[in-house]
Amino acid sequence: MEDLFDVIILGGGAAGLTAGIYSSRAKLKTLILNEGVMGGQMVLTNEIANYPGVETTKGFSVANIMKKQAKDFGCQIKSNIKITGYHLEGDLKTIELEDGRKFRSRTVVLTPGGKPRSLNIPGEDKFKGTGISYCATCDGDFFTGKEVIVVGGGNSALEEAVTLTKYASKVTIVHQFDHFQAFEHAIQEAKKDPKISFIMESELREFKGNETLESVIIENLATGELSEMKIDGVFIFVGYLPNTESLKDVVVLNQRNEIIVDPDMKTAIPGVFAAGDCIVKKYRQVTTAVADGTIAALSAMEYLRS
Numbered sequence: 128m129e130d131l132f133d134v135i136i137l138g139g140g141a142a143g144l145t146a147g148i149y150s151s152r153a154k155l156k157t158l159i160l161n162e163g164v165m166g167g168q169m170v171l172t173n174e175i176a177n178y179p180g181v182e183t184t185k186g187f188s189v190a191n192i193m194k195k196q197a198k199d200f201g202c203q204i205k206s207n208i209k210i211t212g213y214h215l216e217g218d219l220k221t222i223e224l225e226d227g228r229k230f231r232s233r234t235v236v237l238t239p240g241g242k243p244r245s246l247n248i249p250g251e252d253k254f255k256g257t258g259i260s261y262c263a264t265c266d267g268d269f270f271t272g273k274e275v276i277v278v279g280g281g282n283s284a285l286e287e288a289v290t291l292t293k294y295a296s297k298v299t300i301v302h303q304f305d306h307f308q309a310f311e312h313a314i315q316e317a318k319k320d321p322k323i324s325f326i327m328e329s330e331l332r333e334f335k336g337n338e339t340l341e342s343v344i345i346e347n348l349a350t351g352e353l354s355e356m357k358i359d360g361v362f363i364f365v366g367y368l369p370n371t372e373s374l375k376d377v378v379v380l381n382q383r384n385e386i387i388v389d390p391d392m393k394t395a396i397p398g399v400f401a402a403g404d405c406i407v408k409k410y411r412q413v414t415t416a417v418a419d420g421t422i423a424a425l426s427a428m429e430y431l432r433s
């Protein structure tokens with residue numbers, strides 16, 4: 128059995144790192160256990176231009192600064208692990224890893240974040256990584272001088288479409304409605320870019336090709352007409368799914384699999400808190416994840432004091 132912690136944080140994105148900064152700075156013995164890449168979605172983001180007060184706007188740089196801050200305050204971090212057991216009821220919570228290690232803590236903060244949603248249409252699984260991407264920052268460079276489609280009509284879709292114009296010769300945004308759900312400035316940025324064109328009220332129905340993606344079938348939702356469009360790459364930004372599959376029998380989720388918390392980030396289990404993109408909320412940003420992580424850590428401190 129490993130050491131006993133005051134706070135164990137599950138997830139090393141913006142919310143988890145912030146909770147780690149606050150609780151370790153308060154001299155609480157703190158451990159972040161992170162499945163996947165440290166920094167979470169921040170490292171998938173090329174520019175975080177709307178995060179106040181930092182000179183850098185590179186997503187991975189913001190993530191590295193947060194990680195350094197947490198470690199400098201004494202927060203322990205273990206990444207690229209796999210959690211197999213959550214025992215969160217009672218005063219002492221235990222987290223089990225695949226490699227057999229167990230960690231005990233008086234409180235747990237859940238910050239597993241989310242991941243991009245798929246379209247779930249024929250060909251999507253086949254061409255993931257060979258023409259289909261969910262991350263312009265990671266894969267935009269592969270499409271230098273090529274033509275790509277961006278699917279979606281929210282902030283991510285429009286902002287990442289603009290990012291892609293740095294690489295692609297042409298970017299076509301395909302969106303199911305006749306209007307966008309993004310902030311006005313994001314819409315205007317995309318509209319004024321000469322490399323970006325729009326196919327509205329339309330949805331992709333199929334991805335086609337041999338070894339790599341070659342074309343897509345698009346349905347015009349107004350007329351029902353199907354057409355085939357030759358394309359080198361497709362970037363999909365149609366929302367997200369919370370990373371809560373492994374938590375569905377552990378904490379209370381809503382119908383969208385988001386963790387239900389009160390305004391203090393408390394779940395229904397005493398001593399268990401949740402923060403960031405995994406919880407029930409409307410706006411998912413680095414700033415909101417950071418705010419949630421702060422509240423969760425402060426609530427954990429209050430719980431430990433009482």
Ligand SMILES: Cc1cc2nc3c(=O)[nH]c(=O)nc-3n(C[C@H](O)[C@H](O)[C@H](O)COP(=O)(O)OP(=O)(O)OC[C@H]3O[C@@H](n4cnc5c(N)ncnc54)[C@H](O)[C@@H]3O)c2cc1C
Binds near residue numbers: 242373414
């Ligand atoms: C393409 C893109 C562009 C974006 N651009 C911006 C932007 O410009 N400005 C902005 O403010 N926001 C932006 N966002 C949103 C922002 O990145 C997120 O809202 C924020 O980073 C979420 O932080 P989080 O800590 O809640 O979750 P995440 O960043 O998802 O971090 C969760 C971490 O937990 C890990 N994990 C998952 N399950 C478990 C588990 N069971 N146990 C332990 N660890 C687990 C994950 O691997 C991940 O590392 C963007 C997002 C994307 C995808």
